[in-house]
Amino acid sequence: MDIHFPRINGPLDAAIDNLLSMAGEVHHPEIVREMIIAALKAGLEDDEKADLKLMNSTLKEMRFTSKIFGNYSTKKKITVFGSARTDPAERVYGMARQLGKELALAGYMVITGGGAGIMQAVNEGAGPENSFGVNIRLPFEQRPNPVVEGNPRLITYKYFFNRKVAFLKEAHAVVLFPGGFGTLDEAMETLTLLQTGKRDPLPLILVDEPGGEYWTRWLRFFMEELLAQNYINITDFNLIERVDSVEEAISKIDLFYRRYHSLRYVEGKLVIRLTSAVGQDKVDELAELFPDIIEPEGRIYLSSPLPEEADEPELSALPRLVVDFIRKDFGRLRALIDAVNCA
Numbered sequence: 001m002d003i004h005f006p007r008i009n010g011p012l013d014a015a016i017d018n019l020l021s022m023a024g025e026v027h028h029p030e031i032v033r034e035m036i037i038a039a040l041k042a043g044l045e046d047d048e049k050a051d052l053k054l055m056n057s058t059l060k061e062m063r064f065t066s067k068i069f070g071n072y073s074t075k076k077k078i079t080v081f082g083s084a085r086t087d088p089a090e091r092v093y094g095m096a097r098q099l100g101k102e103l104a105l106a107g108y109m110v111i112t113g114g115g116a117g118i119m120q121a122v123n124e125g126a127g128p129e130n131s132f133g134v135n136i137r138l139p140f141e142q143r144p145n146p147v148v149e150g151n152p153r154l155i156t157y158k159y160f161f162n163r164k165v166a167f168l169k170e171a172h173a174v175v176l177f178p179g180g181f182g183t184l185d186e187a188m189e190t191l192t193l194l195q196t197g198k199r200d201p202l203p204l205i206l207v208d209e210p211g212g213e214y215w216t217r218w219l220r221f222f223m224e225e226l227l228a229q230n231y232i233n234i235t236d237f238n239l240i241e242r243v244d245s246v247e248e249a250i251s252k253i254d255l256f257y258r259r260y261h262s263l264r265y266v267e268g269k270l271v272i273r274l275t276s277a278v279g280q281d282k283v284d285e286l287a288e289l290f291p292d293i294i295e296p297e298g299r300i301y302l303s304s305p306l307p308e309e310a311d312e313p314e315l316s317a318l319p320r321l322v323v324d325f326i327r328k329d330f331g332r333l334r335a336l337i338d339a340v341n342c343a
Contacts, residue, residue: 001044004037005037017033019036035059057159061155061159065155065162065165068132068152068153069166075107076173077108077109077111077170078103078110078171078175078253079167079173079174080111080112080174080176081113081118081174081177081186081187082096082118082119082121082178082179082183083180084113084115084116084179084182085116086117092209092212093121094121095207096118096121096122097124097125098125099122099125099175099207100125100126100127101126102246102247102250103125109130109132110130111167111171112133112134113136114132114133114135114148114156115135115145116143116145117179120145120146120147123145127147128148131151132148132155132170133145133147133148133151133153133154134155134157134163135154135155135163136156136158136160137156167186168199171202173202173205173253174202176204176206176215177207178208178212187206187218190204191239191240195330195331196330197327197333201330201334201337202256203241203252203253204240205242205243206219206241206242207242207246209244212244215242219242233331235331236331237331238331238332238338239334255342256341257341258275258341259275259276260272261274261315262315266308267308269306269324269325270323271320271322272322272323274340276319278340278343279343283301283302283321286340287300290339292329293325293326294326295326298323298324298325299324302320302322303320304320305320306320321340323336
């Protein structure tokens with residue numbers, strides 16, 4: 001039997017509609033209907049049990065992720081990465097604990113991998129009530145730390161890719177301490193998503209201990225190898241910020257959200273939502289500073305919510321800055337956001 005996403009399946013569509021009705025108040029039923037169709041198509045097309053198990057586990061893990069984080073949608077959350085092997089006697093461990101504490105005091109929640117080392121330090125500082133643990137099942141090293149073990153905000157994943165989605169989808173900033181392959185993988189994943197615009201802008205902050213050069217050397221490699229060979233642009237460095245103190249890390253997060261709230265694309269236009277308005281003189285200045293990322297014949301202008309944003313009524317009071325953005329060079333877009341925040 002051929003099954004199609006459009007409603008041309010006759011009795012099968014009626015059966016799925018009946019199933020949805022029987023389940024109760026299903027939110028966004030058309031999307032859920034397509035998820036059911038996708039599952040049926042997979043069962044018809046793929047006879048590999050391993051493939052179906054992967055799809056099944058992925059859907060269940062992502063469903064549970066949305067359930068856990070959904071209760072905290074109004075809270076800003078900071079994802080922190082770093083080595084599971086960092087000893088409590090090391091200076092960066094104390095810095096990570098202080099970061100967790102200061103973030104909690106400032107009203108943020110923290111997301112860590114839920115393991116030992118830097119992750120445990122951050123959770124210790126923030127306390128269990130302000131912590132999420134996004135753990136992974138491994139044959140070594142990655143047991144839940146005592147702060148998040150038993151916590152209702154602890155999620156344990158089978159697949160790294162689902163875990164990565166949780167780390168970045170829910171984050172309002174990403175902070176990285178020194179670490180191994182996993183930490184560098186998360187650093188590059190975040191940076192790639194920001195560079196390509198697949199993740200909305202957020203602070204990506206690299207923390208060295210005072211006098212430390214872990215991230216300095218990493219950035220030097222980018223400059224001397226990647227930039228020198230034109231593999232990246234100089235504006236890509238706008239996406240990264242290196243600090244050597246907890247105070248500076250938190251200051252950079254706070255500054256990013258001084259006026260910027262969020263963004264959304266509406267029919268090709270970039271709509272930047274702000275927590276406080278900017279004047280027309282500032283808009284004119286932005287147009288002069290950033291013509292390279294504005295579409296030909298495009299502009300930057302102030303606006304009230306666009307009609308297409310009616311599905312987000314909770315944001316209706318926020319002023320808007322609309323940009324005919326060319327949707328490349330997201331490092332320059334980050335510079336524009338910084339300029340708005342400093343207005």
